[in-house]
Amino acid sequence: MLRTHTCGELRIDNVNNEVTLSGWVQKIRDKGGLMWIDLRDRYGVTQLTLEEGRTPEQALKTARELGREFVISVKGKVIERYSKNDKIPTGEVEIDVQEINIQNASKTPPFVIEDETDGGEDLRMKYRYLDLRRGEVRRKLELRSKMANAVRNFLSDQEFIEVETPVLIKSTPEGARDFVVPSRMNPGEFYALPQSPQTFKQLLMVSGFDRYFQIVKCFRDEDLRADRQPEFTQIDCEMSFVERDDVLDTFEGMTRHLFKSIKGVELGEFPRMEYAEAMSKYGSDKPDVRFGMEFVELNDVAQNKGFNVFDQAELVVGICAKDCAEYTRKQLDALTDFVKRPQVGAKGLVYVKCNVDGTFKSSVDKFYSQEDLKVWAEKAGAEAGDLMLVLSGATNTTRKQMNELRLHMGKELGLRKKDEFKPLWVVNFPLLEWDEETERFHAMHHPFTSPLKEDIAKLDTAPGEVRANAYDLVINGVEIGGGSIRIHDKTTQALMFKHLGFTPEEAKAQFGFLMDAFEYGAPPHGGIAFGFDRLCAMFGGSDSIRDYIAFPKNTSGRDVMIDSPSVVNNAQLDELGIRLKED
Amino acid sequence: MLRTHTCGELRIDNVNNEVTLSGWVQKIRDKGGLMWIDLRDRYGVTQLTLEEGRTPEQALKTARELGREFVISVKGKVIERYSKNDKIPTGEVEIDVQEINIQNASKTPPFVIEDETDGGEDLRMKYRYLDLRRGEVRRKLELRSKMANAVRNFLSDQEFIEVETPVLIKSTPEGARDFVVPSRMNPGEFYALPQSPQTFKQLLMVSGFDRYFQIVKCFRDEDLRADRQPEFTQIDCEMSFVERDDVLDTFEGMTRHLFKSIKGVELGEFPRMEYAEAMSKYGSDKPDVRFGMEFVELNDVAQNKGFNVFDQAELVVGICAKDCAEYTRKQLDALTDFVKRPQVGAKGLVYVKCNVDGTFKSSVDKFYSQEDLKVWAEKAGAEAGDLMLVLSGATNTTRKQMNELRLHMGKELGLRKKDEFKPLWVVNFPLLEWDEETERFHAMHHPFTSPLKEDIAKLDTAPGEVRANAYDLVINGVEIGGGSIRIHDKTTQALMFKHLGFTPEEAKAQFGFLMDAFEYGAPPHGGIAFGFDRLCAMFGGSDSIRDYIAFPKNTSGRDVMIDSPSVVNNAQLDELGIRLKED
Structure with missing residues (x-):
């Protein structure tokens, strides 16, 4: 018997129980005659205690051979702790050790296996199996498992059938980002890995499956930007005899259910916004509506006043940053620098301070009177104490730039709250x-x-x-x-x-x-498809999907743990009817 | 609104409801002034009725344009049927049609879309999306979806975490049956597709995940025997701090749960048998124990009586076929032919009839007395009326042959019952x-x-x-x-x-x-891995896993519906750093 209980299970009610626990040695404190060991498994940490005179010699001897991350099994009696630890659920008890068996030794791990680790990203990826041992990392994958379950149960309850579509499909001429797979049985021919099961789910509708879903791996062979993976997971869905609102209502329901059941968050009804409105109000087809700061078009009030830059612009657009009229020169310069960064690409930034005394101070005072600026402010809903920021240029470009600036301001002003979901x-x-x-x-x-x-x-x-x-x-x-x-x-x-x-x-x-x-x-x-990796990351409060993938690849598409991709031998290529191109 | 109800939903209680249904035209009967249409969707079939004089002209006109498999939406009132159909749940009602909208026309399908179809295997595979429209086929995939759900819920309840392991892994020198995947980002290098997530699940145990499972696609590039697929699905599981019986108990529990919840079958405790015993009693490491007919070794009673064939054999082994003493010459010859088939490979078959009168008649009467044969019969538990069948030769070979013969006899005698599970x-x-x-x-x-x-x-x-x-x-x-x-x-x-x-x-x-x-x-x-396709086939009462895969490949690894694998263009190969081998 390797364990009677897990390391997260024992409570004060278990005092006097004879138990066996198994797990990893997390920490050892040896104070001469007294020893404490933190024993860890997936379920928690339990403290072991040994004392010269009380603990059998053999157990003491074995305990002194232990190192971090050794795997042991321990027999002993549950006793009440003298100084309790209210930070962990097992903190009221400890195990009075009778016997220790070393199941496996461990080399000293290359980084500390705790939530706070000293390991850098590269090292942790190379030893991903040790990184996964950290509670913080493991909990992310537990969340993922829980979410997949919640999705499946919700959709199954709604009569969706999960159907596995093929992974080895057909390569098409436009499949520039397809991974291809040579076939040994059909030398010279290739399968492709699906970028999505799109055609198969539509075929299933032709087949009368009515409601299909699948949580499914998809593949894309392309340069990986920071947060892309060559293999990623979708919640893929399709419905028959539906109009748009049927789909939206169903998956709004699913999303609400997930937030409620996993995070305890009530989302309410989801607003529906035209793409065109999103672009004109937020300059983005994925606006962050946790905060307002909507775009205000100022062409009619800002043009034909002699300011050439605005007069020649297709669009003059502003946002109003509440209570920012007191921004210093330095802060305003920083904003100008921000919009001038190549990633944003604006040529400059116009500001209008709506001073608390009712006056205005702008970077374009030369061209606009106090009266002019008052009109702008009224149009933008800016009040005394607010700051207006204005960009101009070609419509699409300017909107994109203003979107960046709006998001930046939202972040600066703490309006993009981690625990709020819109x-x-x-x-x-x-x-x-x-x-x-x-x-x-x-x-x-x-x-x-x-x-x-x-x-x-x-x-x-x-x-x-x-x-x-x-x-x-x-x-x-x-x-x-x-x-x-x-x-x-x-x-x-x-x-x-x-x-x-x-x-x-x-x-x-x-x-x-x-x-x-x-x-x-x-x-x-x-139908609809959800990026499951990203959904998990959002639920976990992280920006990086990689944390929510057990064995992710790096930005070069490499798995540094298993060292893949790698070369294969010529005999194998021969069988596949292919060879390497000589350079 | 495309439907207010599905085609499987309406009952006598719905009479007088105004409803809209959508689905496929399954059958049309036009008796002059009266028309009936069977409308089908995933959920069932509902009869529509139209009558000259009663039904609006426009609806009648549209109805007469319909063909099999047209997709229509119909408005009408639920009425009680005059002649009820007790074979379908909707058989008490029909729809008095007011309006018909053709959502889509259909060409005449290449085979009949009913449980009994006239389409051959090849044709049905080419038009798999139509084959899937047949209730019999769709129900197999519904069963699969239901089983996957039951597995997931059972294992999640037992604290198993589902973790997605990578599909793009490392090719290893021994991976002769690996599919390999060239990498565009790493030209000349290849990923491999997993034959199983074996190493990853063991790594997850090193990571302390404790209980892992995954319903996962695996891949094997090899000649496909009748019932193999290049991509197949496993229920893959691994547990830490366990001994054998922990694993067996857990998955016995899962299997029992599946049989109970899906099929309503109580399996009871699973016997555990040593491999060596299975081989000596059944000549197989996967014995069918729905019936006995266990092997009896006869060396000690059959050798040294002057029958050279037995004397020189490493093993003389018999089975007893109950109540088969009356087998005719022709039946016995057929059995001899069976064991002589190349797939079985025996040189001959010895039989001993235990006649109802207490005498024995064997094919080796020349060498063995009635007394000798009585001893054999006692040893084999053969009683009057039974037939003993005996093979001899090298132990392993003879056991394999006797296994084939035993299974053959079990089938002939109706002992391998479809609805019994052992x-x-x-x-x-x-x-x-x-x-x-x-x-x-x-x-x-x-x-x-x-x-x-x-x-x-x-x-x-x-x-x-x-x-x-x-x-x-x-x-x-x-x-x-x-x-x-x-x-x-x-x-x-x-x-x-x-x-x-x-x-x-x-x-x-x-x-x-x-x-x-x-x-x-x-x-x-x-840990353990289950062949999910095969498990589904067993639950569905089929021998073929292909029926339980939505889009299967044929024995050459081809998907004849999408015509894959296929050639890819040279530009694409160039990017991957490979080229086709010239012959």
């Missing part, structure tokens, strides 16, 4: 996106996204203005999920392909089997 | 397996499988006799799961590698990071 549906994205490089339209989501019915007529006249029946779920400025109602009729699909510049033959080559399937009675359907 | 743990497999080709021992499971403690001493003297602490769960003669207690100490591991013929350097190269991890306090641990 969800938002952003709906009616543009259907098509003009690509300067190829000089043609691309599908903003994918070519099966349905246009809004009322916009279909515009496909021929003003394709850039056509809105898609597509939606994103945004929480605290982070895109958590996105999806759309799909096209299910041939006529609209053909129109769509035409506008994407596909000949019918090209469309057939790329989407053949899905188009074939659609000939046999495709129902109206739509 | 589980069995087979334990203590041999640790090592002699490989004639390489003239060395191989690990029968894998090199981390622990030998039985009491057998470790024999590793040096008689390695072939050392038993592993390994176990398989067998149900009705099908291996459903298998696992072992792992080696967690360095000394045993080193001994093991020595006997497997690895130099320390080779061991390091192949298992480096796991061995490194084991230096830092590996706990005693063990």
Whole structure:
């Protein structure tokens, strides 16, 4: 018997029980005749005590051979602690040790296995199995497991069927970011790993599965920005005979359920905002609505007053930072520096202080009278004591810059609170996106996204203005999920392909089997996919998805623990019908 | 609103409700002025009714344009049926149609979309999305989803954490059946897809996760025998601080829970049988114990009576087929033909009829007296009316042949009942397996499988006799799961590698990071993996796992629906640093 109890289980009621515990030696204090050992497992820490004279010699001897992270099993009696530790649930008791068995020795670990560790990122990744031993890290993966369970139970209760779609699928010409997998049985041919199960879930709707979901690994072979992984996990969902609000209501329900059951947070109804409104009010399709500071367009009041910069601008836009009129020169300079950073890219920043005495002080006093500035302030809802910040230029660029500035100010002013969660549906994205490089339209989501019915007529006249029946779920400025109602009729699909510049033959080559399937009675359907790694990170209060993945890869796509990817031998490549390219 | 109810929902209580249903047209009967349409969705079938004079003209007109598998939405009133159909839950009502909207037309499907279909296997695989529309097929995947849920909830309740291990892992020299994945970010290097998460789950034990599970895709690139798939799903589990019986008890509990909750079947306690006993009694490490017909060794009573074939045999072994003494010449010849088939490979079959009159008639009457045969019969527990079947030869070969014969007889006699489930743990497999080709021992499971403690001493003297602490769960003669207690100490591991013929350097190269991890306090641990596809097939009463996979591949590893694998273009290969081998 390796244990009768876990290290997190014993309480004052267990006093006098004879128990066996197993775990890792976390800490040893040896004060001459008295010894204490903290024994740790997944469930907690229990203190062991040994005393010369009282504890059997053999146990004392073994205890003195122990080092950090040794694995031991211990027999003894539960006794009440003299000085209790109210920080841990087992803190009222300790084990009076009778017998110790070393199950395994340990080398000294390369970093301290506690919540506060001395190990740097690289070292912890190389020894990820030791990093995972830290409670803080393990709890993140426990949270992930719990969340997956909550998602599955919620969706199963709503008649969703989880279906496993294939991992070895077909490589398509446009799959530039596909991982490909050579086949030994079919030398010279390749499978691809799915970037998402999109086509399969649509096929399942054609099959009449009605409500599908899957928590599923997806793959993308691309340069990894800070917080991307080559393999990532989606909560992938699709529903038949639904319109947009059916999908939104269902997954709003799921999200509310998760927040309530996992975090105890009531989210209430999720607002729904047009993409166009999000862009004009926040300059972003994923606005952080934990705080206001909405954009105010000032063209009509700021132009034609002789300030060339504004006069030539397509857009003059401001935000109002509450109670910031007292910002110092240095603080204002720092803001100007911020917007001038290459990542933001503005040429300069105009400020207007709404002084508490009712006067205004701006960086453009030369061009604008107190009266002018008062009009601005009224338009922006700025009151005495507030600070207005104004940017100008081409509409899209300026909005992006102002979005950065708004988020920056929100952070500076402590308005982006970690423990506050503000969800938002952003709906009616543009259907098509003009690509300067190829000089043609691309599908903003994918070519099966349905246009809004009322916009279909515009496909021929003003394709850039056509809105898609597509939606994103945004929480605290982070895109958590996105999806759309799909096209299910041939006529609209053909129109769509035409506008994407596909000949019918090209469309057939790329989407053949899905188009074939659609000939046999495709129902109206739509769906959504959530980034599960990111959702977990948000629930855990972290910005990094990597913490929520048991064995993540680094930004070069390498697993430094197992040292992968690696070379394979030529015999193996031979069998696959491939060879390395010589340089 | 596309539907107010599903097609499986309406009952007599709904009469007079105004409803909207959506679904597929399953059947149309047009009797002049009267029309009936069966409307189908995932949840059931509801009858629609239309009548000239009563039904609006427009609806009648639309109804007459419909074909099989059209997708429609229908508005109407629920009315009581005149002639009720007690075979379906909605059979008491029908919809008096007011309005029909065609959501989508359908070409005539290539086969009939009903439980009884006229479509052959190949055609159904090419149009798998239509095959999945058949209730019989869909229910198999619903069962799978339900089982996955039951497994997850059971294990989560037992404190198992589901952890997603990576799909892009490291290719190892021995990974002859690995799928490999070239990396665009690391040209010339490859990931491998896991054949199982074995090393990762052991690492998680080193990390102190204590109880891990995962329902996970695994991959094997090998010639696919009839019922294998290149990608398959495992219920993968591992536990720390456990001995064999802890693992067996836990997963016996899980299996019992599944049978009870999904099939309503009480399994009771699972017997545990030594591998050696399974081999001597059934000639198989996965015996079907729904029926007896155990092997009886007859060497001592059948040898030295002048029958050369038996005298020279290492093993003479018989089974007793109850009440088969009346088998005709033709039936006996068919049995002889059966054992002589190349797949079985016996040279011949000896029979002994235990006639109802107490006499014996055998194919070896020339060598054995009535008295001799009576002794055989007593030994085999054969009574008047029974038939004994005897094979002889080298022990292992003969056992295998007798296993085939036993299973064949069990099937012929109707003893392998579909609705009866007999589980069995087979334990203590041999640790090592002699490989004639390489003239060395191989690990029968894998090199981390622990030998039985009491057998470790024999590793040096008689390695072939050392038993592993390994176990398989067998149900009705099908291996459903298998696992072992792992080696967690360095000394045993080193001994093991020595006997497997690895130099320390080779061991390091192949298992480096796991061995490194084991230096830092590996706990005693063990685990098990279940073949989830096979478990589903068993629950569904099928022999084929393919039916339980949404989008399976054929025996050449091809997905004929999406036509994969396929060629990829040279630009893509270039980026990956590989090229096709020219022939």
